Amino acid sequence: MTWNDRLSSIEMFEDIEFNTDIVAALEAAAEARPLAPLRFFTPTFRAYGTEDVKGCNKNSFPAFSITAGACALNCDHCQAKILDPMIPATDPAMLERKVRDLVLLQDLQGFLLSGGSNRRNEVPYERYYPTVEKLKREFPHLKIAMHSALLDDVKARRMEAAGVDVAMTDIIGAQETIRDVYHLDRPVEDFERTLAALSATSMDVVPHIVIGLHYGRILGEFNALDIIARHRVSALVLVVVMPYYAPANRPFETVTPEDAARVFVAARERLADVPVQLGCARPAGMHKLITDAYATMAGFDGIAYPAEGIRALATAIGRPVEQAHACCSIALDGLRGRTACAA
Numbered sequence: 526m527t528w529n530d531r532l533s534s535i536e537m538f539e540d541i542e543f544n545t546d547i548v549a550a551l552e553a554a555a556e557a558r559p560l561a562p563l564r565f566f567t568p569t570f571r572a573y574g575t576e577d578v579k580g581c582n583k584n585s586f587p588a589f590s591i592t593a594g595a596c597a598l599n600c601d602h603c604q605a606k607i608l609d610p611m612i613p614a615t616d617p618a619m620l621e622r623k624v625r626d627l628v629l630l631q632d633l634q635g636f637l638l639s640g641g642s643n644r645r646n647e648v649p650y651e652r653y654y655p656t657v658e659k660l661k662r663e664f665p666h667l668k669i670a671m672h673s674a675l676l677d678d679v680k681a682r683r684m685e686a687a688g689v690d691v692a693m694t695d696i697i698g699a700q701e702t703i704r705d706v707y708h709l710d711r712p713v714e715d716f717e718r719t720l721a722a723l724s725a726t727s728m729d730v731v732p733h734i735v736i737g738l739h740y741g742r743i744l745g746e747f748n749a750l751d752i753i754a755r756h757r758v759s760a761l762v763l764v765v766v767m768p769y770y771a772p773a774n775r776p777f778e779t780v781t782p783e784d785a786a787r788v789f790v791a792a793r794e795r796l797a798d799v800p801v802q803l804g805c806a807r808p809a810g811m812h813k814l815i816t817d818a819y820a821t822m823a824g825f826d827g828i829a830y831p832a833e834g835i836r837a838l839a840t841a842i843g844r845p846v847e848q849a850h851a852c853c854s855i856a857l858d859g860l861r862g863r864t865a866c867a868a
Contacts, residue, residue, distance in 0.1 A: 528552040537834030551822040564827035588637040589614040596641025617656040635668030654687040661688030681722040699745025729759035737766040741778030760800040765807035786819035800826040
């Protein structure tokens with residue numbers, strides 16, 4: 526039975542028209558390169574649960590924003606809305622107090638530290654590093670991830686010295702996108718320099734690419750993949766732009782799942798020995814179901830908040846499934862060392 530046949534035999538997919546050529550190509554690629562087990566990531570950034578994949582009832586891996594909901598760039602694709610669900614930690618004492626409370630009350634396993642950027646796409650983390658260092662020393666089990674934004678070698682080394690485990694950074698491959706969407710006067714080369722600085726440390730480096738970042742068009746994504754392929758990274762996370770964040774006067778098109786799938790295929794080919802994950806952000810509803818299906822068939826190592834029916838698809842094409850209540854940028858150790866949420 527071909528994968529096209531298997532898709533039509535699953536109730537969630539029986540009325541969906543997939544691109545049969547893409548599905549056939551993904552099946553042929555899987556025969557040449559056996560698919561690894563698939564991980565479902567359900568961090569506690571937001572409430573989540575489906576019929577076959579349950580969320581966690583503990584706040585074991587939250588996200589903190591050091592600027593609360595403020596961001597000077599206010600990029601067109603996000604409008605700072607990505608910060609809204611994060612826990613405000615607008616001074617180091619607040620971060621320390623909230624982390625200690627969560628360790629005591631919610632079995633905290635780690636956290637993401639993020640925040641809005643200044644006009645140069647830099648996040649002012651400096652005064653937080655002594656607190657991060659102290660927390661890591663007292664609670665060595667905590668896995669700490671940070672969105673780095675743009676930085677240089679000195680700032681990358683400071684992150685490393687504070688005990689940050691994972692550095693996450695967006696890579697943009699088109700100058701037009703940096704200018705028009707990010708409202709930023711920095712060259713593409715600054716994004717590669719940031720990746721090079723992070724890759725020179727001992728931290729796990731997990732670059733992100735937003736598919737369709739240029740108002741829903743595929744523009745710099747393949748160049749971004751080339752940039753990432755030139756450096757030591759621990760994983761790659763792909764997300765798909767969500768048009769409902771955009772301002773009314775700068776509308777985004779919706780990237781088709783088929784266009785996203787073409788980027789998926791290129792990512793899997795160009796970073797053949799690196800875990801590739803589908804991150805939290807992508808359009809909801811039927812779009813998410815189809816996108817997640819393509820990622821599953823493309824051999825992605827993990828999917829955050831998978832759509833209903835993806836477990837059945839994974840089973841149908843012979844991919845065992847595991848679940849981790851952690852950010853997909855943190856759980857980089859295959860299937861070892863991860864525990865399910867305690868009831």
